[in-house]
Amino acid sequence: MLVVTPRTQRRQRQRGLSLVELMVGVAIGLIVVAAATMMVATQLADNRRLLLETQIQQDLRATADIIVREVRRSGYWARARQGVWTAGATPIVNAYSTLTSPSNTEVGFAYSSATEALEFLEDNAASAAETRGFRLNGAVIETFLGGGGWQALTDGTTLNVTELRVELDTVATTTMTCPKDCTGPGGPQACWPVATVRVVNVFIDGTAVTDAAVRRSVRSSARLRNELITGSCPA
Numbered sequence: 001m002l003v004v005t006p007r008t009q010r011r012q013r014q015r016g017l018s019l020v021e022l023m024v025g026v027a028i029g030l031i032v033v034a035a036a037t038m039m040v041a042t043q044l045a046d047n048r049r050l051l052l053e054t055q056i057q058q059d060l061r062a063t064a065d066i067i068v069r070e071v072r073r074s075g076y077w078a079r080a081r082q083g084v085w086t087a088g089a090t091p092i093v094n095a096y097s098t099l100t101s102p103s104n105t106e107v108g109f110a111y112s113s114a115t116e117a118l119e120f121l122e123d124n125a126a127s128a129a130e131t132r133g134f135r136l137n138g139a140v141i142e143t144f145l146g147g148g149g150w151q152a153l154t155d156g157t158t159l160n161v162t163e164l165r166v167e168l169d170t171v172a173t174t175t176m177t178c179p180k181d182c183t184g185p186g187g188p189q190a191c192w193p194v195a196t197v198r199v200v201n202v203f204i205d206g207t208a209v210t211d212a213a214v215r216r217s218v219r220s221s222a223r224l225r226n227e228l229i230t231g232s233c234p235a
Contacts, residue, residue, distance in 0.1 A: 049211070049214060052208045052210070052211055052214045053214055053216065055158065055208075056158075056159060056206060056207070056208050056214055056215075056216045057216045057218075059154060059155070059158070059159050059206070060159075060204050060206055060216055060217065060218045061218050063141055063153055063154055063204060064202050064204055064218045064219075064220040065220070066143075066153065067134050067166070067202050067220075068200070068202055068220045068221070068222040069222075070109075070132055070134075070143075071099075071107065071109060071134075071166075071200045071202075071222060071224070072200075072222045072223070072224060072225055073111045073225070074096070074097075074099050074109035074110070074111055074132075074224055074226065075094060075096050075097040075099070075109075075110075075111060075224060075225070075226030075227075075228070076096060076111040076112055076225070076226055077094055077095070077096050077111070077112040077114075077122060077124065077226075078112050078114040078115060078121070078122040079092060079122050079124060080094070080226070083229065091232065091233070092124060093229075094226070094229065095110075095124050095125055095126050096109075096110045096111050096112055096126050096130070096226075097226060097228050097229065098110070098126075099168060099198070099200075099224070101166060101167075101168055104164075104165045104166060104167065105135060105136040105163075105164050105165070105166070106133065106134070106135035106136070106166070107133060107134055107135075107166040107168075107200075108131065108132070108133040108144070109131075109132055109133065110126035110130050110131045110132065111130065111132070112130060113129065113130050127146075128146055128147055129146040129147045130146060131144065131146055132144055132145070132146065134153070134164070134166070135150070135164075136161060136163075136164035137150070138156075139156060139159075139160040139161050139162070140152050140153075140154050140156045140161060141153045141154045141161050141164055141204070154206075156209075157209060158208065158209055158210075159206050159207075159208065159209065160206055160207045160208070160209055160212075161204060161205070161206045162205045162206055162207060162215075163203065163204065163205040163206075163217075164202075164203075164204055165201075165202070165203040165204075166200060166201070166202055167200070167201045167203075168198060168199075168200055168201075169198065169199045169200075169201060170196055170197070170198055170199075171197050171198070171199050171223070172196075172197040173194050173195065173196050173197070174194065174195045174197070174227075175189070175192050175193075175194055175195075176192055176193045176194065176195055176229070177192065178192050178193070178233035178234065179233065180233065180234050180235075181234070182234050183234070191231060191232075191233075191234060192231065192233065193229055193230060193231035193232055193233065194229070194230050194231055195227040195228070195229055196227055196228040196229075196230065197223065197224075197227055198223070198224045198227070198228060199221055199222065199223050199224070200221065200222050200224065201219070201220075201221045202219070202220045202221070202222075203217065203218075203219050204217060204218050205217040
């Protein structure tokens with residue numbers, strides 16, 4: 001026979017959670033939500049940093065490619081064959097072969113706008129419209145477009161360029177053969193012209209405008225297609 005006491009009746013009437021159990025459950029839930037929130041925030045921050053790094057890297061690489069592609073054309077002229085020394089022909093000096101670098105942060109050069117098909121347009125003189133250049137102005141790389149003057153090449157609202165270095169190196173020299181040997185002191189071939197093979201090395205370093213901790217750098221090199229010719233063949 002079951003005897004019902006007042007204590008047994010109170011135990012049978014209890015339903016739901018006690019206040020202590022409810023508070024423990026809420027605390028556990030808050031801990032789980034806080035951990036999930038921190039994980040999401042960390043993932044969003046990592047994703048933002050990755051996007052910034054990718055953008056900065058792409059901007060620097062595109063800028064270096066433009067500089068290398070343009071500098072490689074330095075010295076081009078439509079009458080290049082007239083610069084070769086042959087018997088009975090007077091060579092023409094390439095007026096576009098000079099490449100200037102007043103500082104490591106600036107480079108200037110020129111190339112002809114005429115083509116071989118339109119050789120008659122070649123005046124063999126580097127005009128203002130045919131001069132080009134690149135320089136670091138503050139935190140922006142600028143390009144010189146002849147008569148258009150200096151224009152921004154990089155976007156200063158997203159990229160701070162901290163360093164631009166353009167170095168010109170000589171990798172080889174070759175003595176060119178002339179139809180006639182030299183006369184006088186120094187040997188029969190001492191005055192023959194010399195062709196200098198040049199290489200331009202470009203280094204760019206930059207940071208993101210919104211996060212200076214995001215820093216990237218690129219290096220690129222290019223051999224100039226037109227060698228520098230010094231000297232001339234004897235008459």
